[in-house]
Amino acid sequence: MLNAVPSTCTITIFEGPDGAGKSTVAKEYAKRTGALYIHFDALYGVQNIHKYFMEAMAPALLGYQSVVLDRCWHSGPIYDLVFRNLEEYEQRQTQEICTLLDRAASFCRGIYVRCRPDVEVCISNWKSRLGDELVKSEQKMRAIHELYGDNDRNIMLPIVEYDYTEEPTTSAYKDSIEWLGNKIAEERADVYNKRQPRVYVVVSSSMEKTDVDTMLDVPGVRFHPNSNEFKLAQDLGPYSVFDDDPVPEELITYLPVNGNFKHFFKTFGKQAPRQYLVAIGEKANEAVRAFVNSITPEDAAVMPNIDVAYLLDTLADSVMRGKRNMPSMPDMITSKWYDLVKNTSESQNNHDGAPKCKTVVLTEDEVAGLSAEEFVKYVVGKLNG
Structure with a gap:
């Protein structure tokens, strides 16, 4: 590849x-x-x-x-x-x-x-x-x-x-x-300025490449309709709205699962606005958890504050969310989180020599036994909490 x-x-x-x-x-x-x-x-x-x-x-x-x-x-x-x-x-x-x-x-x-x-x-x-x-x-x-x-x-x-x-x-x-x-x-x-707040998505491919895909591996890009990447594209099409305008890909950057996240976020500098990192799928969850756990006080001193969300594979599926009357991914993540960083006072880093990552964790065990209505309330409550 x-x-x-x-x-x-x-x-x-x-x-x-x-x-x-x-x-x-x-x-x-x-x-x-x-x-x-x-x-x-x-x-x-x-x-x-x-x-x-x-x-x-x-x-x-x-x-x-x-x-x-x-x-x-x-x-x-x-x-x-x-x-x-x-x-x-x-x-x-x-x-x-x-x-x-x-x-x-x-x-x-x-x-x-x-x-x-x-x-x-x-x-x-x-x-x-x-x-x-x-x-x-x-x-x-x-x-x-x-x-x-x-x-x-x-x-x-x-x-x-x-x-x-x-x-x-x-x-x-x-x-x-x-x-x-x-x-x-x-x-x-x-x-494409790194100094503005945006959402970074690390998504696990939910299936192997097929003949509809290409030899090029671009983060967030798979063309099979059953892939997580394709399902996310259903969210970020013409029906996704941010401030009454389409949600452009410019507000959401996809990072490779095997990327060097620490080096990437260090390039932002300490005074950069708060950033948002979303992991979707098991492999992405593992990669982002490893990154968060590896952050030292020295790293934190030169990195922006980061909100991290660990989401299930199923949350990439816009059809599933539609059946459960859940809001779109941009509504759940982009719009709500992006609003937070418009306030400069909330954007400043306050590192006390230790990393500060706000996390939202959803595990299979947490949601497995919930009804559709309970599932919606639980997920949205987590993302808004």
Whole structure:
């Protein structure tokens, strides 16, 4: 297996309707940043299409070279709906798959650049090369343009808007590409900043790899519907809301089960905001417990306070929680915990030479004999306690 590695390599996605100018700007951005430019044509009849996208991101995920994608997985559902007249259940790229691919891109500080100038600009460009276009209907083109403006809730990555017909917002830039590059860099630095509170998830794979998975091991990414990683993607799709906006992957970082957690959290420094570490599954529980038990007073003096939760495999299953009327994982963890650290006074470290990890522990023995109603009350009470 090939393990994704933390690196300075990035993934930048350029998306938008036909005639939006995305290929032109994507090529130039890749040239100026030294990234590998990859363009995706229509992939007719391809099964497990997510493997193509994972392979395209591999240079960045493995730490070799940054990648620029001209189109990505988010265009598939739009064109399937409008161009191929497919219903949602017929589409090859479900919301869960899109979320998992966003999660993989976020490992390399992914940014989604939406190229969407005025619809008449796109239609004019499209008509000028109609002979080479797959979509021949202007009505469908207008529908595609509209859908690109409505799919924010399906994108779990930070979004940068770009319209090539507009001038840079300041005269300090020589051209719009320079302005865009700076905007992408600022968004990337702001969103993926370790100095903000976030939730870190260590999840055990609940099953071995299958033919729907890839050779790349990215924390939190498995494509089999029965895997914990896939089940979590059902939570972090368009129905997960944080402050009335989608919960982006940028607020949740996935860490490998075999990661060096101590070294990772030491890089934050003592005065960093309180952080949240969630272990889901037996192996993840063991790894995080070993980390917590290994923290010395010397370690604690240079680490932020950490709230740790040990959860069962079953708590990754959004379907199970839905049947038991339990809130979604973001509601149980992200939203409630994130609210705590908005208060600066609560974010400061108060290490007295010893580690301070608040833990929430759920064991099989504790919940095995509970009814559905009792189970809900018990779990939610633990998480809110």
